[in-house]
Amino acid sequence: MISDELLKLLNSVDTPTVCNAIEVAQGKRGFNAFTRGTMLSSCPEDSVMVGYARTAKIAALEAPKEDPSIIKSRRMKYYQHMAEGPKPSLAVIEDIDFPNAIGAYWGEVNTTIHKGFGMSGALTNGVMRDLGDMAEDFPVLAGSLGPSHGFVHVKEIACEVEIFGLKIKDGDLAHADRHGAVVIPDNVVDQLESAIQKMQDTEKLVLDPARQEGFDFNAFAKAWDAFEKART
Numbered sequence: 001m002i003s004d005e006l007l008k009l010l011n012s013v014d015t016p017t018v019c020n021a022i023e024v025a026q027g028k029r030g031f032n033a034f035t036r037g038t039m040l041s042s043c044p045e046d047s048v049m050v051g052y053a054r055t056a057k058i059a060a061l062e063a064p065k066e067d068p069s070i071i072k073s074r075r076m077k078y079y080q081h082m083a084e085g086p087k088p089s090l091a092v093i094e095d096i097d098f099p100n101a102i103g104a105y106w107g108e109v110n111t112t113i114h115k116g117f118g119m120s121g122a123l124t125n126g127v128m129r130d131l132g133d134m135a136e137d138f139p140v141l142a143g144s145l146g147p148s149h150g151f152v153h154v155k156e157i158a159c160e161v162e163i164f165g166l167k168i169k170d171g172d173l174a175h176a177d178r179h180g181a182v183v184i185p186d187n188v189v190d191q192l193e194s195a196i197q198k199m200q201d202t203e204k205l206v207l208d209p210a211r212q213e214g215f216d217f218n219a220f221a222k223a224w225d226a227f228e229k230a231r232t
Contacts (some may be wrong), residue, residue: 001084002079006193010175011051013196018175018182023196026190030152035180036165042106042128042140047177049121049139051090054082055161058126059096060103060150071153076156083117090176091119092168095126095160100142103150104129106142111135123176125163141176202230 002010010018015034041047055181056078056096064071082091091114095101106122107130114122126133127140129149143164158170166181168174173184184192209215209223 002189007050007088007191009196013038014048015164015175015177015179015182017199018184018192018198021192021199022182022184022188023066024199025191026185031182033183033185034166035163035182037180038144039073039141039164039178039180040128040145041178042111042131042142044168044178046137047139048121048139049090049120049141049174051088051174051177052086053092053095053168053170053172053174053183054085054089054119055092055102055159055168056154057094057096057156057159057161057194057225058103058105058152059146059155060105060126060152061097061100063151064153071090072198074154074157078157079117080114081157082114082119085120085171088120090174091122091124092163092174093126094162094163095125095143096155098125100127101143102146102148103152104146104148105129106134106140106197107154108133111138111140121176123168123174123181125161139177141181165171181231199231202227205219205230 004157019034023029023046039155059193104127106128111134121139121142127144127146128140129147132164205227206223209219
């Protein structure tokens, strides 16, 4: 479990910062456990979410062919899975109809339910709706917007999912915001706080001079040399 201090820090920084800090902690470039492409945020200005993934797969293009009792039982097992497990938690839902997803699983009802479970937000390649009526302080990062729920139903629970090229297992620690999402490797969690601080201090070597009056190429060259020596 992450500490309260680290959780507070992760909730205060954006996902690009976390992505860079992971490379600092690893001591090399090449970290690639992040989403690809452009996703949509339900609240772009306040979209940071951190949590251990609670995963599932859904579909909505066609009506389910299984017995209704099976669908109902799986639905209740899904909600139980979302309600339980370590906190903070994050709903990570793959719509297997992607890229032709039409069923808006995330709207007023599901955001309110999942927020009530104490979850920090939702990440999906699928559809969201009810933008003016979603639960407050429960950001959703989705693949698209749409008006209909289609025949949306749960297909699998607690499985590996893929969201915009990012594979996420149930229990993975994830950080997401309007830029996309990353999975934080287990072996860098203990180093992440110091890595974020180091990265921010390193960037200041360029940012502070660049914001001063009289900044020119010579000042840039000096600052960049210091930056290059300090960064990963």
